[in-house]
Amino acid sequence: MIRPPRLIESPQNQQFKLWESLLESRGLKKQGKFLLAGLKTVPEALARWPERFSTLLVTDPAQTEGWRLPAGLEIVQLAPALFRTLDAPGTGFPLLVGTVPDTPSIDLSQPPQGLELICALGDPNNLGALLRSAAAFGARRVILLDGAAHPYHPKCLRAASNAQFELTLLRGGRWEDVNRAAGPVVALDAGGADMAAYRWPRDVRLVLGEEGQGIPAALPVQRLSIPTTGAVESLNATVAASVALFSHFAANR
Amino acid sequence: MIRPPRLIESPQNQQFKLWESLLESRGLKKQGKFLLAGLKTVPEALARWPERFSTLLVTDPAQTEGWRLPAGLEIVQLAPALFRTLDAPGTGFPLLVGTVPDTPSIDLSQPPQGLELICALGDPNNLGALLRSAAAFGARRVILLDGAAHPYHPKCLRAASNAQFELTLLRGGRWEDVNRAAGPVVALDAGGADMAAYRWPRDVRLVLGEEGQGIPAALPVQRLSIPTTGAVESLNATVAASVALFSHFAANR
Structure with missing residues (x-):
């Protein structure tokens, strides 16, 4: 069953602009989100670490036919030109938006673990x-x-x-x-x-x-x-x- | 002592066009020449394998001041825009033109050596x-x-x-x-x-x-x-x- 996705067509859309900023380190730091692309990595990440992702970006809802999608995952359909902008490696495959986890400081005076x-x-x-x-x-x-x-x-x-x-x-x-x-x-x-x-x-x-x-x-x-x-x-x-x-x-x- | 180099300024120059073709596999195969770039690799190659190179490309003859150049090596000065075209990695450092050695076929029915x-x-x-x-x-x-x-x-x-x-x-x-x-x-x-x-x-x-x-x-x-x-x-x-x-x-x- 394919959920009807939200559609974004304008490059001026605020959410699209936020995602676009994730292509550079500065935007990653500011937003605390990241974009994952890849024919193998996207399905694997969704299956193994679903809690890390909030949104799946597609150009066509049919792309996810047959996928088992976590209940909380939002699907967003992007106009092709917008999608290509975010799909930096040119996979043509759905992209995941995830949350960058905290990176705690380590106390190096403590001994190594492994x-x-x-x-x-x-x-x-x-x-x-x-x-x-x-x-x-x-x-x-x-x-x-x-x-x-x-x-x-x-x-x-x-x-x-x-x-x-x-x-x-x-x-x-x-x-x-x-x-x-x-x-x-x-x-x-x-x-x-x-x-x-x-x-x-x-x-x-x-x-x-x-x-x-x-x-x-x-x-x-x-x-x-x-x-x-x-x-x-x-x-x-x-x-x-x-x-x-x-x-x-x-x-x- | 700096030798006075030949100067090439036109992108229509036949020799420049030959070198430009070496940026792609097709030109490499056709011409049997290659371009070497690199701040470490160019001086090392010139010192250790001088017989492999015919030409050193510079934008300014002063770039090679103090270099020990092999007697047979031709120095060619290129206009900056032409040089940048050939200097694909953007080293800004002299480039070597070398000859691709023959790649003989191996008879794999013979046992390995090392x-x-x-x-x-x-x-x-x-x-x-x-x-x-x-x-x-x-x-x-x-x-x-x-x-x-x-x-x-x-x-x-x-x-x-x-x-x-x-x-x-x-x-x-x-x-x-x-x-x-x-x-x-x-x-x-x-x-x-x-x-x-x-x-x-x-x-x-x-x-x-x-x-x-x-x-x-x-x-x-x-x-x-x-x-x-x-x-x-x-x-x-x-x-x-x-x-x-x-x-x-x-x-x-």
Whole structure:
């Protein structure tokens, strides 16, 4: 049974303008809402985390025929041009509007719980790919430093494949705050000790540098490097982090 | 000492038009030349593989002051608008014009030599990131199937960080040709056996599926899966491949 949806046709509509603002970090922060797009991620998110979403945006009500929709979910039909504006990756598939959960601050003087990731990746694609690996390899707590991309940015959501909903995201403050983090704390650094010889504790904080900048020189943490042939100057940041996360996971299964 | 460069100011100039065509796969194939951009990769490539490059493109001859330039390298100065057209990633830094090396066909009935990668990644960003990991983790021979992106596409070069120049790239034909590949041959597949229990031989072929499609169901190879928590449906393709390459490297150092 298809519910008759509300129709929005004007680009001046206030609600449409609010959703449009969610394509940028500023609007995400101001509104506390996000847009999820994706042929796999939208149905999965609706089935597994229905309470996180308020609205489903469609261009044609028939698009949701056969879907099991949660009782509280509002369906809104958008004129095609409006829909395309919100559908940044061009999926042509219904979009979800969700509520950005609170991101509490973490007290880094408390010891780590399991594998925790600390990062300040500023590129939403890179952050999203990292979150996907974090969820895959069991880093349930991800601590975002000032300067990190918004974890619900459309590009970050796209790269993360719904990992956001599996993780506990926390705010970690500035790089200086990491100085006081309770250990063990290790950082990926091309000049560090061979990671292959490191015995991963179950509870540990893994620190990643910013793209192109690495870890602040003064950070008082143990530095590990991923062994390579040396044929290329460095690994891709997401690849390096994923290999480290995998190594922790493999050592603690 | 700065050599006086030739100046090109017209977008109708034949040589400029040839270089412009190198921004797309079709032009790359037709001309057998490529454009390299990058603040780190251009100086590194010029120092380590000078014989691969014929021309350095600048907007101002002063940009190369203090550089040690190979004797045979031609310097061409481009009007700013022309330069920006060729400088796709917007580096504002001199560009190199190089010659695409031959990509011989491989006879897959011969056994593998070291770790060989077989792939058909169609996205040049993904292929580039993969080549970077291949070079880092010692897969010196990379076998590209029909449908793979052009390995000298600007996006592929950008993601690979000069890995192309360290690798032997070979043409592998179609997926059907992989059926006849001499073993051992393993493929990454979410339904495969746990990779953590696999003893990596030194000489082995690792097959990667196409983005979103995976490995053809009929391919007669051993399937391995990377252990994860299961919290996300799948790993990013580059991450999965990199973790497998790292595992081979760690087992055979």
